[in-house]
Amino acid sequence: MNTILEQTFSVPFRYPVCFTEGLFDPQNTMLADVLRGERIPKVLFVVDSGVADTHPGLVDELRNYSFQHQSVFTLAAEPVIVLGGEACKNDPDLYQSIVEATHLYGIDRHSYIAVIGGGAVLDMVGFAAAISHRGIRLIRIPTTVLSQNDSAVGVKNSINAYGKKNYLGTFTPPNAVLNDFNFLKTLEDRDWRAGISEAVKVALIQDLSFFEWLEKNADALAKREMEPMKAHIIRSAQMHMNHIAGKDPFEFGSSRPLDFGHWAAHKLEKLSNFRVRHGEAVAIGIALDSAYSFLQGRITEEDFARIVKVMKKLGFDLFAPELQGGSLIEGLREFQEHLGGQLTIMLLEKLGKGVEVHEMDEDLIHQSVDLLRTFQEKSDLITS
Amino acid sequence: MNTILEQTFSVPFRYPVCFTEGLFDPQNTMLADVLRGERIPKVLFVVDSGVADTHPGLVDELRNYSFQHQSVFTLAAEPVIVLGGEACKNDPDLYQSIVEATHLYGIDRHSYIAVIGGGAVLDMVGFAAAISHRGIRLIRIPTTVLSQNDSAVGVKNSINAYGKKNYLGTFTPPNAVLNDFNFLKTLEDRDWRAGISEAVKVALIQDLSFFEWLEKNADALAKREMEPMKAHIIRSAQMHMNHIAGKDPFEFGSSRPLDFGHWAAHKLEKLSNFRVRHGEAVAIGIALDSAYSFLQGRITEEDFARIVKVMKKLGFDLFAPELQGGSLIEGLREFQEHLGGQLTIMLLEKLGKGVEVHEMDEDLIHQSVDLLRTFQEKSDLITS
Known part of the structure; x- marks a missing residue:
């Protein structure tokens, strides 16, 4: 029938x-x-x-x-x-x-x-x-x-x-x-800098050699030299393009690996009433999920230190007071709701290689926030 | 560079x-x-x-x-x-x-x-x-x-x-x-009937045997028999599916062959403040572009008569007073504007085969309207 x-x-x-x-x-x-x-x-x-x-x-x-x-x-x-x-x-x-x-x-x-x-x-x-x-x-x-x-x-x-x-x-x-x-x-300095976080992101999850290139060129980028800026943009754009073309361009599945660091970034932007700009929030989100990857024993302390170092060289703050308190965690649920399906978060397995997980531990997230705050206080101390 | x-x-x-x-x-x-x-x-x-x-x-x-x-x-x-x-x-x-x-x-x-x-x-x-x-x-x-x-x-x-x-x-x-x-x-009778015009459309431009099937089953369809209704729906749906899958599903080009009869239909719906329903307007649009194809010497008078006959058997009106006057012609420009690119209109080369043209003659459109009105008056005379 x-x-x-x-x-x-x-x-x-x-x-x-x-x-x-x-x-x-x-x-x-x-x-x-x-x-x-x-x-x-x-x-x-x-x-x-x-x-x-x-x-x-x-x-x-x-x-x-x-x-x-x-x-x-x-x-x-x-x-x-x-x-x-x-x-x-x-x-x-x-x-x-x-x-x-x-x-x-x-x-x-x-x-x-x-x-x-x-x-x-x-x-x-x-x-x-x-x-x-x-x-x-x-x-x-x-x-x-x-x-x-x-x-x-x-x-x-x-x-x-x-x-x-x-x-x-x-x-x-x-x-x-x-x-x-x-x-x-x-561009004002903030916006010149902010976008570089997306290149750090894609390097960390996909390409160690690009991360090493960013380590080498972080000072020049921070000093607003055009040649490394142009080179990093073309390389980052190409990596994003390859990713989109390679897998599920319209995101029918639950995976969204290019959103490494983004669940916290999106929430932080809102919690700060967009005082923290997207690229800046992504830098903090990357630092947070890197800290989490470190605390979970996925990457070494040395690797985590390298990530923090390149971000600081680029001039990023890696902490914002809005990370503290319970609201940040809502970002996980909102991230899942937007995507639908199973919660899927990208963490780091090593420098240049991401790994997808389907749950995050709330306590460990708070510990990661504390770790970033400690780094920030140390770095404020050195600056002052 | x-x-x-x-x-x-x-x-x-x-x-x-x-x-x-x-x-x-x-x-x-x-x-x-x-x-x-x-x-x-x-x-x-x-x-x-x-x-x-x-x-x-x-x-x-x-x-x-x-x-x-x-x-x-x-x-x-x-x-x-x-x-x-x-x-x-x-x-x-x-x-x-x-x-x-x-x-x-x-x-x-x-x-x-x-x-x-x-x-x-x-x-x-x-x-x-x-x-x-x-x-x-x-x-x-x-x-x-x-x-x-x-x-x-x-x-x-x-x-x-x-x-x-x-x-x-x-x-x-x-x-x-x-x-x-x-x-x-x-469904009320009007809506039972109206949708059949889309099957006549796809038969006329792509499949003579389906058109002949519709001729044979027009009376049964008009009498609301379920079996031919079901059969025609599956066949029409399959033809529409094949068309979409075969060529340019997202209409990046200028061609839209499944819109045979639709430039006038869209305009007629609006001109009548939607008194004429979409399927009814498509029936009139098909009759109009068939009349035009006949007057341009593309199809024979006998072919045109067969089209009119099957439509009348199905119970369609093939004329509406809103076709008269200058407003109808605006529908051509609006059809092109919506689609963009070159004006592309489907006409008939023979029963079961459409042909795309890139211009329509305004006088001939008016003559086609007159022809439909004549048919309608004759048929009103017979009915009364």
Whole structure:
């Protein structure tokens, strides 16, 4: 009586992740090359207000670039400026204003949104693009270390809701990711540094030689030298890309190894009302789960000391008062709830190799927090 | 100086499309089989108010089924009733209430929403599921001919916005589609009939033998015989599935052959303020583009007459006054805008074979409308 049909198919995705300097120099054809096609598409530029403030000439550059390459693409409208930073993901009016812009300017599924900004703006605008017409083409132009070496190469977008980070979003690969290193030069020190934590993360769980490279270059990175910054971004982006392509890009399973250190990081961001920025929180989350790995006998004290040392050299704080008290532990449950399925946390087996576990001991987490506090007090003592 | 990395991967999708009778009979394990896994997942049932009204015992059946299969899954909450019909896609509060339910009841990415209803409710609830936690698992339980033989097997969800049908949505395959033929018995005649137009559509563009089968069974279908109804649904669903799996499931290109007759249908639905239902509008849209194909010399008068005859036997009106006047033509532009890229319209080359064209002649469209009106007047004359 019953009939059962089976539907099976695969959807192929392909996009370039490019690195350049002076992306909007009219001589630089990288953006035009990405947009070139049989038809002349419309492009809506959306710019992070933080980037627009730091680069007051940017909107003119965009107009000029578009004018110079008008045989390839046209401006759908004047570039739109949107509030930058995590706050843009908290106010639903903001993503709706981008959705409305696609309606007002007739941005169809073969037109493009090109979004220029930090990870939060890329997330928010990416969400608006993903749900308008069931997916408008998206070009991500990340302007921070964090977005260039990690989030912008990925397939996610999101906004926050109900006080939960990234509660709403989709898995929607971009059509291109164009990284302009020049944007990094104007970052404040905190943001220059913060993103490096994602490279430390991916090195620790996957690649000892990259970790050793980071140890060697930590001082130069902290001193804002461009060459190691560029090298580390390309390497980190490639590792994140390989990971996404290799296993379960849309996270149907319970595993999420690239979220090493992130369960505590997400919670800490919220507990600090986003005083602690994402990259900074990831640094602390990495330190915490490394401490836990050490206290559980998974890695040696020497290994743990090396992790702490490279983080301190990079200039990270490895402790925040919000880690204390009972609220941190809720982050574990929230992390599981967001992912669904079995709790799956990445810890360290050794430097350059992660290991997944399915439970964490509450007491040991508190001991790990204490260990980080002790380190911080010692280091404050030395500094003072 | 520039570095270009290439990201390439495929995302595999797989889901069963099942047909049964008495899905919520505790002895029927189809639903439980789909939900069975290593863990006991939470399931939130969402029910179309039209279905709940026609089946006052349904919510109790769901409770009882869940109780009987509590070793397999648990109810996340009491079943939620939502407004049925196209109106549910117009009010954003409704999809947001489903999103909020996922938050309130802790529905994570490994939990399920099981939505029972017509195509509009499946679209709206599917959208809410797709964007919550970047995708909660979705089981579609379509209750109309139209959703069982066409829309529910597909990969789309949507709501309307800015007066545009399906303006917001995603391409997100379901985890299972479970069709219970018993729901069809309580449909009013209009809805029993309306969905058959999608089968005529897919037969006309792809499969002459199916069209001949429909000619042979049109009277029995019109008389509400269950066996041909079941047979045509399975065949139509399979054809829609093959099409989706075979070519561009997420519609990255400009082609959308399964939308034969749909450019006019979408516009007619709106012009009539949804007095003309989707399936009815598709029947008229098919007749219109068939008339156009005939007037353009693509198909013979005899072929056109066969199309009209089968549609009339099924009980369809093939004309609506809203087709007259200039507004219909706007539907072409809106169809192109939604899809983006080049205008691509499916016409008929012969019975059972479609052909894509990239322009339509406005005068010939008006002549096609006139032809349909003439047929309608003749047929009204015969009836009266």
